[in-house]
Amino acid sequence: MSSIMRAFVLTGPREFAVREVPAPAAAPGEVVVDVERAGVCGTDVEFFTGEMPYLHDGHAAYPMRLGHEWAGTVSAVGDGVDPAWLGRRVMGDTMLGDRTCRRCRKGHQHTCEQREEVGIRGGRAGALAEKLAVPAWSLHALPDAVDAVLGALVEPGGNALRAARAAGTGPGDRALVLGPGTIGLLTAMFLRAAGAEVHLMGVAGLDFPRSLGFDGVWTRETLPDLPFDAVVDATGAAGAPALAVDLVEPAGRIVYIGLSGDPSRVDTRALVFKDVTAVGVLSASPGLAETIEAYASGAVDPRPLVGATVGLDGVGAVLAGERIGGAGPKVHIDPGR
Template identity: 70%
Template sequence: MTAPGESAVVEVDAPVAAAGQAVIDVERVGVCGTDVEFFTGDMEYLHSGHAAFPLRLGHEWAGTVASVGAGVDADAWLGRRVTGDTMLGCGACRRCDRGDQHVCANRFEVGIRGGFAGALAEQLVVPVSSLHRLPDSVDATLGALVEPGGNALRAVRAAALSPGDRLLVLGPGTIGLLVALIARAHGAEVHLLGREPRSLDGARSLGFTGVWTDETLPDLPFDAVIDASNAPTLPARALELVEPAKRVVYIGLAGVPSLIDTRTLALKDVTAVGILSASPGLAGTIELYASGAVDPSPLVAATVGLGEVGAVLAGHRPHGAGDGPKLHVDPRR
C-alpha cells in the first residue's frame, strides 16, 4: 500500500534471514479489519506516527520455514510448518522482561507497526523467537486463524467463565464468532448480539441458537459480556447487560472514542478487562484447533490470490464466496 485506497502487487528483493531470523514460505494469510483500516486511512497508527505508507500488510499467516540465519538451529526449524506472533518486543525493557512483549512501547507489529513488512507476499522474514510450530492436524487455513483465535481465547479466559455460565458476545464477526466457538468448547451457554442478517445467519449456521438483535434480545442474566464489535455505543451496553459482580471484556475497537460510566462499573462491582493481541493465547489456540475442540474453518468464506487483495480491502466479496466473515489469501496463486 502506498496511500489510502492505493495498492499494487510489486516485485521486491527476496528476504534474507539475519541472525536469529527465519524466512517463511507463506501459504495462507488472513485479511483483518486492521488491514481494512489501513486501506481506508482510518488506522490510528497512521495518525500517531507508529505506521506510515508505504507498507506491506498481513499479520495472520501460516507457512513453512525456508531458511534461517546465524545462530538458529537449522535442523530444528528448516521445513517446519509454523505461524508467528504479530507483536515483536524490544527484548530489553521491563515489559519484555516480565513476558509482556505485546505491550512493549518500542515493539514492532508484523505488517502493522514500525515498518515491519507483513505476510502478504510469497516470503516473510521474522525472528525465530516469534514462531509457533503447527502440528499436522492444523492445516494452512487453521494456521492463519491462530492469530485471531489467540485474541478470542484471551477474551474468553478474561471472562472467567465456569461451565454452564451464560455469555453474551457483542458482534458476530470473526473475533466474536471465535469467542463464541471457544466459549462453547469450555462449556458456556453462548448468546450473540448483532445487526447484519448475514453475520447473524452465520452464527446460526455454527449451531448457535441464542442469536439476537437489540430488539429481540431476551431479558436474561449474563455472567459475562464480551464486546467484540466496532460500535462506539456497545461498551456501555455491555456494562448495562452484565450481571453485578461479573465481568465485561473489551476486545473490539471503535473508530471513535467509546465511553462507559465508571459509576455504573463501581456500583455494579463489575470487573472490566481490555485485550490487546493474541500473544499469550497463541499456543493454547493451536492446541484447541489441533485437538478438534474448536474448528473455525467455516469462518473462511473464500481464498484469493495477491492480485485480488486490493478489491477485498475495498469491500468486494469474491464471486462464490460463502457466508463466513473471513477472507484468506494464498500468495502462491
C-alpha cells in the first residue's frame, strides 16, 4: 500500500493546490477508506472564499482538507475494529462527537460541543483525497443498490430527509420549499415521496426542478396565493426566514435548514399569532440510515442532481464557481481521475 496519496489542500482564501501528502494509517478504532466519490457543497465554497464562520471562531484553520460528502471502500482497519469492515462499501457521518458528553449520551452527538467534523471542523481531514481515515463507529454500510454516486449523496440527503420529516406533511398537505439547490431539491423529493403536494420557489435555474417532475415551480412574483401547510427554507438569503413565516398557514410548520451569511430576523409575534412551529435542522446524522434505505428502495432517486464528475485537479474551478457539466446543481469528485 502506497504511503503517499494525492489530496486537494486549501491553504488560504482562494489559495489551493493538489499535493502529494502522506496517506492515512488506520489508528486504533479507525478505518482507512479508498474514496470513490466525494461531493462539493456550499460549506466547502465558504471555506474557499474565507467566509465560513468556523475560520473566525477557532474551529477551523488553513491549511485544511475539505470533503464531507463521500463514499468508498474500506481498505484498512485499525486495532479494535471488526475486520469484517475490510472491503465493505461505506459512507460515513460527518459529525464526530466525543461520545462521552451529555449530548452524545442522549443521542445528539451531532451537537457535541467538542465534535470534530470531517473536512470541516477540528482539523479532521476530509474526502477530497484518494484516501480518508474515519472512526469505524461513524460508518454506514452501503447495500449493492446504492453505488458510489448515491453513496456520496447520502450525507446531503440525510439533511433533506430530516427537513422533510420536520415539515410533518403527507397526503393532502401542501409544502413549499424555498431554494431549489441541492438540499432544497432533495427535500422536495422526500416531501413528494411522503405524499405531499410540493412547490418550489427560487430566483434562477427553475427549468431543472421542472425536469424532475415538479410542476409548481415559481419565483416570488409568480407564486400563487395558496395555503402552504409547511415551508422549508433551504436558501442562504437573510430575508427568507421571515418570508417563510409570512407564507406558512396558521398552525403550520416552518423548517430552517439554509444558513445566511448575515443574521436573519424573525418576528416571533408572527409565530405566536399564527401558532406556527419552527424547527432548525443542523445535521444529517440522525437521518443517514433512513436515507440509504430510501435510495436503495428507489423511493427517492437523486442521481439527476449530479451535473458533473471531475478529478481532484478540477476542484479549484468548481469552488471558484465555474459552471461545469449539465443542469444538475451537484458536482462530484472522483479522486482516481
